Amino acid sequence: VNNGLIVSFGEMLIDFVPTVSGVSLAEAPGFLNAPGGAPANVAIAVARLGGKAAFVGKLGDDEFGHMLAGILKQNGVSGQGILFDQGARTALAFVTLRADGEREFMFYRNPSADMLLTPDELNLELIRSANVFHYGSISLIVEPCRSAHLRAMEVAKEAGALLSYDPNLRLPLWPSAEAARTQIMSIWDKAEVIKVSDNELEFLTGSDKIDDESALSLWHDNLKLLLVTLGEKGCRYYTKNFRGTVDGFHVKSVDTTGAGDSFVGALLCKIVADRSVLEEEAKLKEVLKFANACGAITTTKKGAIPALPTEPEVLTLVKG
Numbered sequence: 001v002n003n004g005l006i007v008s009f010g011e012m013l014i015d016f017v018p019t020v021s022g023v024s025l026a027e028a029p030g031f032l033n034a035p036g037g038a039p040a041n042v043a044i045a046v047a048r049l050g051g052k053a054a055f056v057g058k059l060g061d062d063e064f065g066h067m068l069a070g071i072l073k074q075n076g077v078s079g080q081g082i083l084f085d086q087g088a089r090t091a092l093a094f095v096t097l098r099a100d101g102e103r104e105f106m107f108y109r110n111p112s113a114d115m116l117l118t119p120d121e122l123n124l125e126l127i128r129s130a131n132v133f134h135y136g137s138i139s140l141i142v143e144p145c146r147s148a149h150l151r152a153m154e155v156a157k158e159a160g161a162l163l164s165y166d167p168n169l170r171l172p173l174w175p176s177a178e179a180a181r182t183q184i185m186s187i188w189d190k191a192e193v194i195k196v197s198d199n200e201l202e203f204l205t206g207s208d209k210i211d212d213e214s215a216l217s218l219w220h221d222n223l224k225l226l227l228v229t230l231g232e233k234g235c236r237y238y239t240k241n242f243r244g245t246v247d248g249f250h251v252k253s254v255d256t257t258g259a260g261d262s263f264v265g266a267l268l269c270k271i272v273a274d275r276s277v278l279e280e281e282a283k284l285k286e287v288l289k290f291a292n293a294c295g296a297i298t299t300t301k302k303g304a305i306p307a308l309p310t311e312p313e314v315l316t317l318v319k320g
C-alpha cells in the first residue's frame, strides 16, 4: 500500500540540555529546550521524509504540552491521537553528557501526563487505520499507560497493521534492570520488525558479545526483520532467509540524539511503500542504506527533531 499510515505510540516530552557541553546538570549555566521522545521523533522523521504519520500519546494541558502538539502539527504529523491530561503536566527530562563521558538524566515524571494514558481513551479508529504501528518507549514501565500500550498493540494487530518495536531502553527510568529485561521481553514476540542498538542487544541477551549468535538468540517466529544498529558502522540485518551488514556513512557527527529514531522512521517509510523489502535482500539493502544515511545526517546537527532530514537530503548523501 503506497502512502499508508504509520502510527507511532508513546511519549513526547521536552529534553532540557545544558547550553555548554561536558558539564554536569548541577554545573550547567543554562538549558536549551529540545523537544523529543522517541515515538514522537519517529513520527516526525516519517513526515519529514514525506510519509503519512500520526502520533498517539498524552500531553499535559499546559504550555509545554501545547508547544509539543504544535511541533507535531507544524511537521505534518496527524494530531488525532493526541490527548491532553487535565491534571498532570507534560513530561520533562534534563539530560547531559558529562566531561567523564557519562550521560546524566533527571526526569520530571511525577506522574507526568504520558504516564496517565488509559486504554479507554485511545483513539481506536486511528489505530485501526494504521498500516504500520510503531511503539517502544517508556510507556511500558508503569500503569495505566502500560495497559494502554498493550491495548493499542492488540487493536493495531487485529486490524492488520505491521507491528514495529524499538525497545529504547532508558534504564534509569526502570525500577531495576531485571524489570526492564522482563517487561521488554514480555512483548518481544508480538513485533514483526524490531530494531535494537548494539548496547540493547548486550543488555537483553546478558552477553557482552555482539554477534550473530547473540542477535539470533532474540529471534522469534513472528519476526520478519531484526535490526541491530551499530552507530557509525551502520547496521546488521536478520530475516528468516538472509542476513548481512549495511555499512554506515562517514559524517561529521556533533550529536547522536535521534539517530536511531531517524533510522526507524526511514525504514518504516520504505516498508509502508513496499512490503516486499522484507523479503528481497537486494531491496532491503537499498532501504537500509537509505536508513543509515538518514541516521547519519541526524547526527550532524544538534538535537533530534531539528536534525531530521528530508528525502532529498538523504538521497544526496546516498548518491555521494
Ligand code: ADP
Binding pocket: 196, 197, 198, 229, 230, 231, 232, 233, 234, 235, 248, 249, 250, 251, 253, 256, 258, 259, 260, 261, 263, 291, 292, 293, 294, 295, 296, 297, 299
Ligand atoms: P540508537 O540511536 O538507537 O542508539 P545508533 O546510534 O546505532 O542507534 O544509530 C542509528 C543509526 O544511525 C545507525 O545504524 C547509523 O546508520 C546512524 N548513525 C548513528 N551514529 C552515527 C555516526 N556517528 N555516524 C554515521 N552514522 C551514524
